[in-house]
Amino acid sequence: MHKLKAKIASLEKYASAHNLLDKAEALFLRHGGPVARLWLKLSGTARAVVINLLIGLGIGLWLFTQTNSDLIRKAEYNGIDWVLNQYRGSAPAHPERAVPFTFIHVDEETYREWGEPIFTPRDKLAALIRYARENGAASIVVDIALDRPTPDDVPLQEELSSFNQPGNRTHLFQIRTFMAPLEGETGLTRLRTSFLDKTFGLDHPYIHPASSLYNLAEDGVVRHWRVWEPVCHVGKDGAAQPVALPSVQLATLAISHDQYAQLKQTLANQLTPGCDQAVELPDQIFRVDSRLAVHLGGDRIKKTILYSIPWQLKPGESRPQIEWNGTPTPLLTKIPARRIIQQPDLKEDLNGQIVIIGTSHAEARDTHMTPFGEMPGAMIIINAIHSILQHGEIQPPGLLGKLLLQSALIVVMSLIFARWRSLAGAVITYVLIVAAMLPLSLWLFKAGMWLDFALPLLAVQLHQVAKSFHERIDRARQMAQIESNNSSNQEKTA
Amino acid sequence: MKTRSLYSLPIAVLLAASQLHAAGVKVGWIDSLQPANTGMDTVRIERDGKNLPYTPANRMLYDGDRIVLTRDNLTLKLVIGEKNVQVTSSQARPDAPYQIKQAGEIPTVQKNLLDWMGDKLKGKSAQRNPVKTISASARNQSSGAHALSIPALAVGNPLIAGGTRDLKLSWQGGTAPYRITIKQKTGQTAADNLGAPAHTFSGIVLQEGTLQLTLEDSQGKRYIETIRVVPAAQRPAMPLPLKEARLDETTRNRLYGEWLQEQGNNWGLEAMQWMGQ
Incomplete structure (x- = not known):
């Protein structure tokens, strides 16, 4: 008897929310008027559905306000990583928007x-840029630091001068x-001056400065991009001025849609005079067409990089192909730099392609953890460009969408529980959630929309736990009552 | 997420669909032919019933290509997919050419799901390597780049007029002896073991384009600057009153140098050439 009472006490500790609900229900029945009368007319199943909805949606709403809590963030990271890994290496969702x-x-x-040079030899770098430019690349991203001068910069300067020539159509991103x-410094981050600045400046029509800063999650994985950087540029004359550097x-994305000038203007408009004040990232949208848009500020999910291009292939895998200039072309071609240097007459059709020049050797220390494991920094850039060209930014459903979906799930779940109680109900609802939510998430992910399946799942699971406690307490109370009655009867008989 | 394993089965069933196959796709390229001095005409590529030569412009290989090596003891290095493949003469005979095939399958969601489930069943984590060796050391250049400086180049984007002329330079900082090098597209000129922080390159040919100047001191400190060499006609012309003034050549040039300095920061080095004459 004492054991049973102790058990009840311990269960009651965890179920105070439900006791409150019982009390609330009693209060509602006493003072609820016509609504209470309507409530009494409802069947047991209908009442269960309504109570489940109230609890489930309440939990859902609470979770929606907790998007920065550790629990939700980790669930979101795990969910996104898992979905991304299902798309690893697959063909682009929108081949018409893909660029090799x-x-x-x-x-x-x-x-x-x-x-093993400390600096990538500039004559060789010049040859690599020339190779990409002469073979028709639309854009060349140089992911090798070109800040400090070296004694052999002439070939590079000469090659970059080619971008001034009439007829050049290739853009270079430095x-x-x-x-x-x-310590103690405030205001804007300082842009490190490059020796190329004085020759080509920051406003060259074909040579553009760009940022490759990404946000590192607390588990050390690169999952989110940064959209742009307001920075302080100190010119050779010592004058400091704020500059907007796009990622x-x-x-x-802007160059590929002929909107680079508009992008520069939009970003410049966000700056405040001087370098002393930090710039608030606005929630303004940069739209390149009716489908692709990017928030300049925006929340974490919108900045998710939809990785799909792995660095290394698994045995037996090959790269997806896209139709490019009438020819099936691999989405990614990797060429070791030595091959181009060894064969100066190398010809390759790179017409309209995006060429990234970077490093992958260990000494460069440019390897980072991603949802696909470790990859060179240049591969993160490739994935980020591919992601933005394909989807713009990820589109999370709004609060209403989430609540509607959760409501539907809870209604279905309650009906199933009313029909099959206990274990059978739990298994069926679980399979239903998995069967409905995950394929939906995978499909919506392909369309660049993120359906946060972790959130409703968590709400439903929490709701189940609470409901189970509630029922166990009811059963325990009934058993205690029966035992108590039995004992008093036995005492009377004796 | 332990619960992930519970999701896998119904999804795999729901998403079962056919695999994509592509035909006639680019799958790799010919990297090199050995021995090194072998003519490219010893390689033949058969594509769509046609014989194509192997040339620098025709190195790409497509799914279904057949390769023939017309001489014995040759080795052709290919890159297929992202793997290196070696083909010898015995594997690419005229009567039995070497067949180029796509390296593997393109992953799909279904395949990835099945692989993931397989890994889960085997207890493998496909995503992360649990143990990784890292280096906790830094690799840096030992010498600073800013200890030496040439004041005439300190501001603006230095320009100098081309042609055959003397180039006078003076600098500050660092420890003697110095070494100064001028690199151009056509070659380089250097002056070594300089005891004083100044030097004149006499009769140097400055060609239009880019010139790179590197100054180093005995401690390994280095200063590097890039200068654009422009046609002499681009240099601001001497003002007429100065040109016609009854002055000796040295004074006229010094005044011209001072005037040039006022024509913008970019002409500082050019101005220095005239002021010192």
């Missing part, structure tokens, strides 16, 4: 062949680096 990439990389073999603020993926 060529990654020219200083791999381990190239690095050793070149004598990935820039930044100076971490010193490389945003700049590529």
